Each structure stands twice: as C-alpha cells, then as structure tokens.
Amino acid sequence: MSDQRGIPRRTFLKSAVAIGGSAALSACVDRFGAPDVDRGPEDLSALPDRQHAWDEFLSTDDHGNVVPPRHHLLLLVDYEGDGRPTEGEREQVESAFRGLERAYERSNDGLVFTVGYTPAYFERFDDDLPGGVDLPEPEAMAPFEEPAFDTPDAAVHLASDHGQVVMAAEEALKGNQSTLNGVEMPASLSGVLSEADRRSGFVGAGLPAENDDVAGVPEGEVPEDAPLYMGFKSNFSKSQASEDFVTVDEGPFAGGTTQHVSKIRLHLDQWYDQDSRYHREATMFCPVHAEEGLVEGTGENMGDSSGMEEHGCPAHTEEHAREYGKVGHSQKSARAREDGSPLMIRRDFDATDDDRASLHFLSLQETIGDFVETREAMNGTDVAGESGVGQRTNNGILQYMTVERRGNYLLPPRDLRALPPARPE
Ligand code: HEM
Known part of the structure; x- marks a missing residue:
C-alpha cells in the first residue's frame, strides 16, 4: 500500500x-x-x-x-x-x-x-x-x-x-x-x-x-x-526460559530480573553469498539438522522446539566438531541448560541504526552469571582447534557477528521501577 x-x-x-x-x-x-x-x-x-x-x-x-x-x-x-x-x-x-x-x-x-x-x-x-x-x-x-x-x-x-x-x-x-x-x-x-x-x-x-x-x-x-x-x-518456546525461571526470588528485589543488552554488528555477505544452505543450518542449529534436512525455510516446521535435546546436539558438540568440522550456535548455547531449561529469555531484535545491519541482543536471566555461563557455552572455545573449527570460523555464528557494546541492568519489580535505592526497605 x-x-x-x-x-x-x-x-x-x-x-x-x-x-x-x-x-x-x-x-x-x-x-x-x-x-x-x-x-x-x-x-x-x-x-x-x-x-x-x-x-x-x-x-x-x-x-x-x-x-x-x-x-x-x-x-x-x-x-x-x-x-x-x-x-x-x-x-x-x-x-x-x-x-x-x-x-x-x-x-x-x-x-x-x-x-x-x-x-x-x-x-x-x-x-x-x-x-x-x-x-x-x-x-x-x-x-x-x-x-x-x-x-x-x-x-x-x-x-x-x-x-x-x-x-x-x-x-x-x-x-x-x-x-x-x-x-x-x-x-x-x-x-x-x-x-x-x-x-x-x-x-x-x-x-x-x-x-x-x-x-x-x-x-x-x-x-x-x-x-x-x-x-x-x-x-522457540522450548529454547526460552520461563519468566518464573529468570525472576529474582528473594530479597527486596524479588520479582525483578537482570538484563544484558549488547549491540552486535552483523556481517552477512559471506553468510548468504558464499556459504551454502547446509552450512547455514549446521552452524545456526547443529550439523545433524543439516544432514537430516530438519529445517524447512525459516524453521517454522520445527514447531515449538529447535530439536536440540531431541537430536542429542548439545551433548555431541565435540564429536560433531571432529566429524563435521563445524558446530551449531544453538547446539553450543544449549549446553548451558539446567534441568532442560535454558537459563535466559531472549527478547532481541534487528536494527538498521547507523545504516548498518545489527542486532540488539537483549536477554533476561536471574543473574548476570547465568548470561556469562550461556555466553561461554556459545563461545565454544573448548571445541576450537578440532578439525576445521576455529575460534570463530565454523564455530556457530561467531564469524558473522561483532559485539560492539555491552551493558548490564537490574529490572526491579514494578513497585521499585522508579529510581530505586540500592537497599529498598
Ligand atoms: C547475531 C546474533 C544472534 C542470532 C541471529 C541468534 C539466533 C539464534 C537462533 C536462530 C537460535 C535457534 C532458535 C531458538 O532456539 O530460538 C538461537 C538459539 C539460542 N541463542 Fe542465539 N542468536 C544470536 C546471538 C546470541 C547470543 C549473543 C546469545 C548469548 C549467549 C545467544 C543465546 C542463545 C541461546 C541460549 C539459544 C537457545 C539454546 C537452547 O535451545 O537452549 N544467541 N539463537
């Protein structure tokens, strides 16, 4: 229109x-x-x-x-x-x-x-x-x-x-x-x-x-x-923690949560122009997904789950690095789950700020430590050096992104959201 x-x-x-x-x-x-x-x-x-x-x-x-x-x-x-x-x-x-x-x-x-x-x-x-x-x-x-x-x-x-x-x-x-x-x-x-x-x-x-x-x-x-x-x-709902899971459960800030925000610049020329669909599925999700053709189009066909646990992807990250020479972003990140639940809720969005493609990554978790743990899992430093997996190449989506800024926040419960003191009554 x-x-x-x-x-x-x-x-x-x-x-x-x-x-x-x-x-x-x-x-x-x-x-x-x-x-x-x-x-x-x-x-x-x-x-x-x-x-x-x-x-x-x-x-x-x-x-x-x-x-x-x-x-x-x-x-x-x-x-x-x-x-x-x-x-x-x-x-x-x-x-x-x-x-x-x-x-x-x-x-x-x-x-x-x-x-x-x-x-x-x-x-x-x-x-x-x-x-x-x-x-x-x-x-x-x-x-x-x-x-x-x-x-x-x-x-x-x-x-x-x-x-x-x-x-x-x-x-x-x-x-x-x-x-x-x-x-x-x-x-x-x-x-x-x-x-x-x-x-x-x-x-x-x-x-x-x-x-x-x-x-x-x-x-x-x-x-x-x-x-x-x-x-x-x-x-996918199975890849998100619940709001209960990410909520601070005791003390004056009970009912609150923490937020990490990063500004990530995207470099997608190679992702689309040189890399294959197989590579995109393998590095975003897991090599099994690419091998077995589990992802149709954008992945809507997977319903409410990216199929991480179902296909044993997180547990086989090292083995996949050796066998396929690449590992998936979701696969690595899902290693940080606790009793089947991811540690964070992701509420990120894309952006054209400064006329560059970027992503404002915004996640909520009970503690910033939960974010750190997940990000370490996503880094995949432990598998870098296996076959063709480098620190950033073939290592999930690390090659296609640069983190430019990071910030941490406390989201207090609603009744303390206006300029809270550090130690509310
Ligand atoms: C360019 C930036 C990013 C893009 C495009 C991206 C995209 C995706 C996609 C498509 C999935 C699989 C679908 C899903 O499960 O929701 C996923 C999973 C996930 N990503 Fe990212 N992601 C990005 C950055 C990050 C960052 C910075 C983190 C922080 C640690 C992260 C953490 C996760 C987690 C925890 C999962 C779910 C793992 C699980 O199933 O347990 N992602 N991401």
Whole structure:
C-alpha cells in the first residue's frame, strides 16, 4: 500500500521509528491516522509485580511460541540530578510510567515496556545491592572481542506491533506530548532522566527483508518471511526460559530480573553469498539438522522446539566438531541448560541504526552469571582447534557477528521501577 505521495506505507513507517521524534510521528499520524489501540486499565493494581511479565499478554503462534512485538526502542537515559534521587523525582518517574500503562493495554497491539538500572546508577548509594542480586559491570566475554561498555543510568525498553505506539510513548516520556491515546499523561521523565542513546529495531516475518538496504546484509538475499536477518526463526518456546525461571526470588528485589543488552554488528555477505544452505543450518542449529534436512525455510516446521535435546546436539558438540568440522550456535548455547531449561529469555531484535545491519541482543536471566555461563557455552572455545573449527570460523555464528557494546541492568519489580535505592526497605 502506498500513500498519496507514492512512498510505500511500510517503508515510511520503518524509517519513522528509526528516526523518531515528534515530526516523524506527526507525519505518520497525518498520513495513516493513529492506530486503534485499546487503553490500559484505570485501576493498575491488577498488573503483575514483574515488569518483565510480558508472555501472558503477548500473542502466541500456532505452536504456542510467544510472538514478540514487531517494533522496539531502547532508550538509554541518564539521571540529571546530583547525588541521589529525591522522593519527588521518584513520584514523577512513576507517574510517567503509569501514564503509559493507562494509555495502552499490555499486548502486542498496545505497549509492553520495562525499565532497568545499571551498576553505574547504583554507585551513588552508600549501600551495596543486597546479596542475591548479581549485577556486575559489563565486560568482554570472549578472547576475540573488544566491546565498549554502556554506562547510562537506566534503559527503557518499549515494544509494540505498531511503530507509532512506540514513537508516541517515547514522545510522551520525553514530555513532548501531553496526551497519549486520548489519556492525559500525568508526568514525563523530563528534568529527571534525559536521553543518552537511542536504539530502535524490529523483529518479525518480513521486516528484515524490507530493511535489507543497509551495510552488512546483501540486498535481496534475506528470505521474504524471515523474522531476523540471519534467515531463521528464533525463540522457540522450548529454547526460552520461563519468566518464573529468570525472576529474582528473594530479597527486596524479588520479582525483578537482570538484563544484558549488547549491540552486535552483523556481517552477512559471506553468510548468504558464499556459504551454502547446509552450512547455514549446521552452524545456526547443529550439523545433524543439516544432514537430516530438519529445517524447512525459516524453521517454522520445527514447531515449538529447535530439536536440540531431541537430536542429542548439545551433548555431541565435540564429536560433531571432529566429524563435521563445524558446530551449531544453538547446539553450543544449549549446553548451558539446567534441568532442560535454558537459563535466559531472549527478547532481541534487528536494527538498521547507523545504516548498518545489527542486532540488539537483549536477554533476561536471574543473574548476570547465568548470561556469562550461556555466553561461554556459545563461545565454544573448548571445541576450537578440532578439525576445521576455529575460534570463530565454523564455530556457530561467531564469524558473522561483532559485539560492539555491552551493558548490564537490574529490572526491579514494578513497585521499585522508579529510581530505586540500592537497599529498598
Ligand atoms: C547475531 C546474533 C544472534 C542470532 C541471529 C541468534 C539466533 C539464534 C537462533 C536462530 C537460535 C535457534 C532458535 C531458538 O532456539 O530460538 C538461537 C538459539 C539460542 N541463542 Fe542465539 N542468536 C544470536 C546471538 C546470541 C547470543 C549473543 C546469545 C548469548 C549467549 C545467544 C543465546 C542463545 C541461546 C541460549 C539459544 C537457545 C539454546 C537452547 O535451545 O537452549 N544467541 N539463537
């Protein structure tokens, strides 16, 4: 569908979210009207304690996999005051978040969001974070990477199927718009939290192919229906931990979780132009998947499981390295499971920020240690040196990605989400 000026609707909306701001938003509203989205409840007390309780509100596909919202925004923000936040500032920030919750129902169509705080934020308090909360400074996580570290005070993650909802929520948080979906915003973050960085993105069938006109991905190669640039479905429900599993279960931050965010640059020219479909299936999933032709198209045929345990892939990683000269990303990562459950929930999305194909990897886990353990499993350093497997070549998807930035956050429970102290009462 094109608008009256001949710009395809999808092209217009996609760049609008990446650009953001009130001009881009009003251009969208002028051309397409505002989406018809239900408001959230008047009484917010029924909302869950967990900010990250999204799954029960999001749609599921025919196999029961949770379908992530299509448009995402990560707003990295800094606290503007000196020293510690005041009660007045906490009330202002909490009112702004409540405004979002009243304006849009929690759903794909409406809005889901979280706010998390960095180790740098918590440094302003005399007390350390309580025992049981594992929130170290971010660090390099492989011998071959040199990431920069994100040290804003906080990050707000906004997501919706409607780019316009994400954009409007951002404008309302910044104080540039006083009503949201017809609801009066009681407050904004303005004067308390200001933007340090802005990262937008998308995930879902069709979006990567529509956004392939950037560096790092060969034009016309990403399958039309792929939800991510690398061409395969992600987030099978058996490959995700449950929200219970990743939740901090004791102490003042019980009900919270930790979040790791990395900015990963993708290099997919070779992936699509030189490497075969066999290689892509083997290195994304597992050599058995390539040998036995288990993955059709993007992998929708696999239902709710990427078939890791079912085909003995994690347990045979070393053997596969010797036998096939390559190992799979999922295969290696699945070695970090505990009683059959992965240690993290992945809520990542692709991006065209800086006109380069990238992926904002966002994961939730009870402790950052769980992330470290999974990333070590994914590194596959133990199998590098076997047959043709190098530190990065034929070693899952490591050759096609460069981690440029890393950041760690604590997502407090909802009642502590506004500028929490390090040791809440
Ligand atoms: C370019 C970046 C990445 C892409 C395109 C990607 C893609 C995928 C895909 C397609 C799968 C298999 C489908 C599924 O099980 O959901 C998968 C599994 C997985 N990935 Fe990634 N991934 C990326 C980076 C990472 C990173 C940085 C981590 C962090 C450790 C990670 C951890 C995992 C885990 C834990 C699994 C599931 C393993 C299991 O089944 O237990 N991935 N990924």
